[in-house]
Amino acid sequence: MNEMTPPKAERAEALKGLGTARKRVEDARFTQGKGNYVDDLKLPGMLFGDFVRSPYAHARVKSINADKAKAIPGVIAVLTADDLRPLNLHWMPTLAGDVQMVLADGKVLFQGQEVAFVVAEDRYIAADAVELVEVEYEELPVVVDPFKAQADDAPVLREDLAGKTEGAHGPRRHHNHIFTWEQGDKDATDAVLGSADVVAEEMVYYHRTHPCPLETCGCVASMDKVNGKLTVHGTFQAPHAVRTVASLISGIAEHNIRIISPDIGGGFGNKVGVYPGYICAIVASIVTGVPVKWVEDRMDNLMATAFARDYWMKGKIAATKDGKITGLWCHVTADHGAFDACADPTKFPAGFFNICTGSYDIPTAYLAVDGIYTNKAPGGVAYRCSFRVTEAAYFIERMIEVLAIELGMDAAELRAKNFIKKEQFPYQSALGWEYDSGDYHTAWDKALSAVGYTELRKEQAERVEAFKRGETRKLLGIGLCHFTEIVGAGPVKNCDILGLGMFDSCEIRIHPTGSAIARLGTISQGQGHATTFAQILASEIGISADDITIEEGDTDTAPYGLGTYGSRSTPVAGAATAMAGRKIRAKAQMIAAYLLEVHDNDVEWDIDRFMVKGAPERFKTMKEIAFASYNQAIPGLEPGLEAVSYYDPPNMTYPFGAYICVMEIDVDTGEHEIRQFYALDDCGTRINPMIIEGQVHGGATEGYAIAMGQELAYDDMGNVKTGTLMDFFIPTSWETPHYTTDHTVTPSPHHPIGAKGVGESPNVGSVPAFSNAVHDAFRPFGLKQAHMPHDHWRIWKIARDLGLHG
Amino acid sequence: MxxxxxxxxxxxxxxxxxxxxxxxxxxxxxxxxxxxxxxxxxxxxxxxxxxxxxxxxxxxxxxxxxxxxxxxxxxxxxxLGNPDGLHVLQQMFKEHHGLQCGFCTPGMITRAWRLLQENPNPTEEDVRFGMAGNLCRCTGYQNIVKAILAAAAELNAAKEAAQ
CATH class of the missing domain: 3.10.20.30 (Beta-grasp domain)
Structure with a gap:
């Protein structure tokens, strides 16, 4: 090696590529308050919009009188459905093939529904005007229970669908029925259940909750009447899809629409959907000719945009006497609220819930999901989850526990006995997925030994005895979970949203001096894309991550992509980044060979340069190659060094993990204390360990909230009972547990760098672990199933109902 | 009005x-x-x-x-901070990955700045209690707590060095 060439390890380290705990480039801005979120935007002449919302969950709208509101100085307009009707924008399509009212058209179907849109000079005047809009309602019977909604005499919610027996996903059998989705083999599953040694049966409810990012949803719509261009800055997790949808429903040509997602203050699925506020702000800007801002307040956010979960999951699981699972049956009653606005790939009305066979080799299975309308807000988004995977993981991880009780078996042993074995991958599941890779036994054994599982069980047994002797009032629960995720939607052949294939993209330009810019079709909401995508690229093209700018979120400059949700950024856009990088490298190889006056095949890649094979002192660094691409006329090659890749993944990726929660429960107060929380994740190749750890901490804390107290609760009248952060539980630093993270690495065989995605794993995996810990604490006293959230009151009730209060 | x-x-x-x-x-x-x-x-x-x-x-x-x-x-x-650079708290939030989406960060750091003046030698428990009025949806707080404790140590070391 040339004396001038630093050693390989030193050069590799300088790149800050894959596997480096690189500090985030975003942070200098954010820590100084220099972020640029949508509500920070202030355009000249900008007006402010606010909604009149329905106080009722179901009512006819008899009249709307905005005269008093309009009389306030500074009020510019009050829009109602009648104003939107001529534009055909009083209803809008949902992501799930349904339609949704933009503004109340004759009736309201949930509390908080948008009735009128006030446009005023500032937010105070808008709020005053909202108070003065007089709406006359006639109350109608309310149904918030999806089972009662299916009664013959249940109120008809969606009068617009009268007589429609066919929905977007097949036949409708009742006026409040949306779809039935079936997977697997019903007859074979019935046969297995009928002849099994043991069948455990349970109803598992995953309650309604909300992603509740700290920044609410909002936008600034700005119609420039001079050049006919509409620009919308907004909290969009999928800016390109918003552009296409906006074009289709407004009739404005797509090239005249520019969607910009600025910094986003957390998304977690809440910012995937298209909401009435966006449509109203756009219309108001078109009408007034000036920019219009709409930003939700917290109550708007919790009441009206994008709830998550609300799945009633009835399960039956069959096994042999010695604990080999032979079959799984599941029926879900899915409460979708007033409009089916789930954010799922088109062909999957219940998302990827059919991953519900989990980490287990279950030969026979059947699943049916019935979507039902109720008088609740629409949504059904994937709250830090890849389309109903959280529900599926919770279901199977509860069913395993219930089966363990039925068999009188240790739940850790039952899991290990039924895991898909390493050599079975790629594994074809009974419900239709091909799991790409996994090594569950290794992860499981590592997790059990890390927490000292055997000793914990001993301690637990001693605690139960001490409790029975009256020496303690605290029980010990060991919550187990081994989850398998399915992320990275996904292959265009079966995944699309509104007809848009779910590929993603990356475009790279290398500058003459050897630095670069890469633009992607995704958008960070805190995941640190500007840091990690540069790392992927650094390893591929030998340019330091510090010299690569990552840009996302502006549809005028970024290549088309389907955005960031469902842990798809790394599996799909990360793959596109690597592939685009490889195109750069392929051209760089030809340039290097020309400069070194050898054949293309006579040079080889060496971290940050091409060198002549067998002659390492003869090389061209990427910096030199970049400059040459701009200043040399190379025969047969175009000038410049740029590449673009649109990546259509051949399969999903299947991250997995083993989570264990050790919890102390006070039987008399219902309070809990998390003594230990261990999270082992296998997300394949690890791009930035620091960011992975941060994702796990954050996702597990969201899971902690959901399992232990967070709930979007309604009363029988359809009133939202948890509409502020006073009532809607978000853990503080005080109650949030401490996490221990760990990992194994099983690279994805089909992903260019073997990465699988991690953002959602901790939400998927932690909820069953927390919930199973509560159940496990009471298992010796006969508890089989108690619905989440396990707040103090509900835990206290479990103890009371089991007769533990003496 | x-x-x-x-x-x-x-x-x-x-x-x-x-x-x-x-x-x-x-x-x-x-x-x-x-x-x-x-x-x-x-x-x-x-x-x-x-x-x-x-x-x-x-x-x-x-x-x-x-x-x-x-x-x-x-x-x-x-x-906080100055034109020449970040305040120690800002640096430590970056160093220990105490932020993700950045939305809570300004309030979080401003609160931590006051907390460390109220209590320059906080325990982890003190930090968790003293920061409980500031919610974060991304980080799970663990790295925020780590960043604040690291900033306290750094500020105290600087103070000692100055004396």
């Missing part, structure tokens, strides 16, 4: 303006003075994204009237 004449000092700079009696401090800061570091997350004083320092106390500026801030000395995230 009649407007009030309000004078306040924000990050060392004298400001004078007319505000409605009902106008909130967060709106005055963000919309009139262009100080957009403090954010609005809940409007009910639960989340702390709007935290600023007012006369030596952390306050949630979404539930303080601008009129109440008349004559007050306000420090926001923009007032």
């Amino acid at each position: 009649g407007k009030m004449h309000i004078k306040l000092t924000v990050n060392g700079k004298q400001e004078e303006l007319l505000a409605e009696p009902r106008e909130l401090l967060i709106h005055v800061l963000r919309e009139r003075l262009g100080i957009t570091g403090p954010h609005i997350g809940c409007e009910t004083s639960h989340c702390g994204a709007c935290t600023v320092d007012m006369d030596g106390k952390s306050v949630k500026s979404c539930t303080v009237f601008a009129a109440q801030a008349n004559g007050a000395n306000i420090t926001t995230i923009e007032g």
Whole structure:
């Protein structure tokens, strides 16, 4: 090696590529308050919009009188459905093939529904005007229970669908029925259940909750009447899809629409959907000719945009006497609220819930999901989850526990006995997925030994005895979970949203001096894309991550992509980044060979340069190659060094993990204390360990909230009972547990760098672990199933109902 | 509505303006003075994204009237650090990955800045308790706590070195 060439390890380290705990480039801005979120935007002449919302969950709208509101100085307009009707924008399509009212058209179907849109000079005047809009309602019977909604005499919610027996996903059998989705083999599953040694049966409810990012949803719509261009800055997790949808429903040509997602203050699925506020702000800007801002307040956010979960999951699981699972049956009653606005790939009305066979080799299975309308807000988004995977993981991880009780078996042993074995991958599941890779036994054994599982069980047994002797009032629960995720939607052949294939993209330009810019079709909401995508690229093209700018979120400059949700950024856009990088490298190889006056095949890649094979002192660094691409006329090659890749993944990726929660429960107060929380994740190749750890901490804390107290609760009248952060539980630093993270690495065989995605794993995996810990604490006293959230009151009730209060 | 004449000092700079009696401090800061570091997350004083320092106390500026801030000395995230670089807390938040989406961060750091003046040698428990008025949806707090403890250590070491 040339004396001038630093050693390989030193050069590799300088790149800050894959596997480096690189500090985030975003942070200098954010820590100084220099972020640029949508509500920070202030355009000249900008007006402010606010909604009149329905106080009722179901009512006819008899009249709307905005005269008093309009009389306030500074009020510019009050829009109602009648104003939107001529534009055909009083209803809008949902992501799930349904339609949704933009503004109340004759009736309201949930509390908080948008009735009128006030446009005023500032937010105070808008709020005053909202108070003065007089709406006359006639109350109608309310149904918030999806089972009662299916009664013959249940109120008809969606009068617009009268007589429609066919929905977007097949036949409708009742006026409040949306779809039935079936997977697997019903007859074979019935046969297995009928002849099994043991069948455990349970109803598992995953309650309604909300992603509740700290920044609410909002936008600034700005119609420039001079050049006919509409620009919308907004909290969009999928800016390109918003552009296409906006074009289709407004009739404005797509090239005249520019969607910009600025910094986003957390998304977690809440910012995937298209909401009435966006449509109203756009219309108001078109009408007034000036920019219009709409930003939700917290109550708007919790009441009206994008709830998550609300799945009633009835399960039956069959096994042999010695604990080999032979079959799984599941029926879900899915409460979708007033409009089916789930954010799922088109062909999957219940998302990827059919991953519900989990980490287990279950030969026979059947699943049916019935979507039902109720008088609740629409949504059904994937709250830090890849389309109903959280529900599926919770279901199977509860069913395993219930089966363990039925068999009188240790739940850790039952899991290990039924895991898909390493050599079975790629594994074809009974419900239709091909799991790409996994090594569950290794992860499981590592997790059990890390927490000292055997000793914990001993301690637990001693605690139960001490409790029975009256020496303690605290029980010990060991919550187990081994989850398998399915992320990275996904292959265009079966995944699309509104007809848009779910590929993603990356475009790279290398500058003459050897630095670069890469633009992607995704958008960070805190995941640190500007840091990690540069790392992927650094390893591929030998340019330091510090010299690569990552840009996302502006549809005028970024290549088309389907955005960031469902842990798809790394599996799909990360793959596109690597592939685009490889195109750069392929051209760089030809340039290097020309400069070194050898054949293309006579040079080889060496971290940050091409060198002549067998002659390492003869090389061209990427910096030199970049400059040459701009200043040399190379025969047969175009000038410049740029590449673009649109990546259509051949399969999903299947991250997995083993989570264990050790919890102390006070039987008399219902309070809990998390003594230990261990999270082992296998997300394949690890791009930035620091960011992975941060994702796990954050996702597990969201899971902690959901399992232990967070709930979007309604009363029988359809009133939202948890509409502020006073009532809607978000853990503080005080109650949030401490996490221990760990990992194994099983690279994805089909992903260019073997990465699988991690953002959602901790939400998927932690909820069953927390919930199973509560159940496990009471298992010796006969508890089989108690619905989440396990707040103090509900835990206290479990103890009371089991007769533990003496 | 009649407007009030309000004078306040924000990050060392004298400001004078007319505000409605009902106008909130967060709106005055963000919309009139262009100080957009403090954010609005809940409007009910639960989340702390709007935290600023007012006369030596952390306050949630979404539930303080601008009129109440008349004559007050306000420090926001923009007032920490200096043109030459980040404040130690800002550095430590970066170093220990104490932020993700960044929305809670200005309030979080502004609160931590006051906390470390109230208690320069906090335990982990002190930090967790003292920061409980500021919500974060991304980090799970573990790295925020780590960053604040690291900043405390660094500030104390600097103080010792100076003595």
